[in-house]
Amino acid sequence: xxxxxxxxxxxxxxxxxxxxxxxxxxxxxxxxxxxxxxxxxxxxxxxxxxxxxxxxxxxxxxxxxxxxxxxxxxxxxxxxxxxxxxxxxxxxxxxxxxxxxxxxxxxxxxxxxxxxxxxxxxxxxxxxxxxxxxxxxxxxxxxxxxxxxxxxxxxxxxxxxxxxxxxxxxxxxxxxxxxxxxxxxxxxxxxxxxxxxxxxxxxxxxxxxxxxxxxxxxxxxxxxxxxxxxxxxxxxxxxxxxxxxxxxxxxxxxxxxxxxxxxxxxxxxxxxxxxxxxxxxxxxxxxxxxxxxxxxxxxxxxxxxxxxxxxxxxx
Numbered sequence: 001x002x003x004x005x006x007x008x009x010x011x012x013x014x015x016x017x018x019x020x021x022x023x024x025x026x027x028x029x030x031x032x033x034x035x036x037x038x039x040x041x042x043x044x045x046x047x048x049x050x051x052x053x054x055x056x057x058x059x060x061x062x063x064x065x066x067x068x069x070x071x072x073x074x075x076x077x078x079x080x081x082x083x084x085x086x087x088x089x090x091x092x093x094x095x096x097x098x099x100x101x102x103x104x105x106x107x108x109x110x111x112x113x114x115x116x117x118x119x120x121x122x123x124x125x126x127x128x129x130x131x132x133x134x135x136x137x138x139x140x141x142x143x144x145x146x147x148x149x150x151x152x153x154x155x156x157x158x159x160x161x162x163x164x165x166x167x168x169x170x171x172x173x174x175x176x177x178x179x180x181x182x183x184x185x186x187x188x189x190x191x192x193x194x195x196x197x198x199x200x201x202x203x204x205x206x207x208x209x210x211x212x213x214x215x216x217x218x219x220x221x222x223x224x225x226x227x228x229x230x231x232x233x234x235x236x237x238x239x240x241x242x243x244x245x246x247x248x249x250x251x252x253x254x255x256x257x258x259x260x261x262x263x264x265x266x267x268x269x270x271x272x273x274x275x276x277x278x279x280x281x282x283x284x285x286x287x288x289x290x291x292x293x294x295x296x297x298x299x300x301x302x303x304x305x306x307x308x309x310x311x312x313x314x315x
Contacts, residue, residue: 021038054139117239132164219231
């Protein structure tokens with residue numbers, strides 16, 4: 001019995017209806033000729049081909065995709081930035097993949113994972129944070145997708161979080177501020193607080209909070225290096241080009257700062273004294289540290305550096 005498990009040019013390779021084998025046989029040793037009968041026990045299935053349409057409620061209408069490629073999603077007005085990966089379905093060793101025998105009626109094809117990294121919104125054109133916001137399943141038309149019972153099925157294994165919207169009020173000394181938009185900048189926040197009668201001049205600093213841990217991915221950075229080595233995953237599944245992320249620090253602090261020790265700081269003095277570091281030998285020059293609510297940059301760390309030049313005299 002011959003089972004065709006891998007046919008070139010079909011998707012998945014285990015599909016394909018192979019023509020009956022043509023067999024010719026010479027006469028046997030006694031000179032007699034006999035016909036060789038070839039019976040097809042199980043007819044092969046038709047592999048995938050053709051195209052299908054997806055429409056994420058875009059004003060420009062649906063986009064057409066090849067059965068093996070999923071590009072052009074970002075051309076839709078309702079899609080921001082995405083990362084698409086493709087894998088064998090149900091695995092690369094079953095469903096007609098891997099060159100193994102499969103049972104009739106077995107499903108096989110491609111599985112694509114679409115990571116929505118930036119979604120359109122009202123904060124500089126995107127939601128806030130950019131990866132938040134529900135993306136509803138698209139309308140699917142697989143009329144022109146060919147193959148044995150070919151179809152496209154959409155699933156949402158991970159639901160997105162709701163984007164941050166709305167406003168807040170601050171109550172200081174029993175005075176209430178005006179409504180403060182969630183994405184207010186530092187200058188506008190200062191003016192809002194300074195408008196309170198019981199408050200003098202204030203200063204406000206703002207920044208991006210990056211406390212969500214990307215599980216499974218680790219980064220290694222050499223001291224003073226500018227390149228990081230990653231292991232355990234692909235950052236493209238989590239971050240869009242231009243996104244800011246943090247390496248190191250602690251998730252317990254609002255700004256991700258790591259508690260490195262204690263020190264004494266005198267008013268109007270740039271010097272730290274009585275420095276007691278927990279798990280480090282020293283603080284590095286140009287490193288940023290936070291003491292209380294204020295941020296400082298290390299200019300000198302007291303470590304002596306000596307340079308020795310070795311050369312020969314000129315002849």
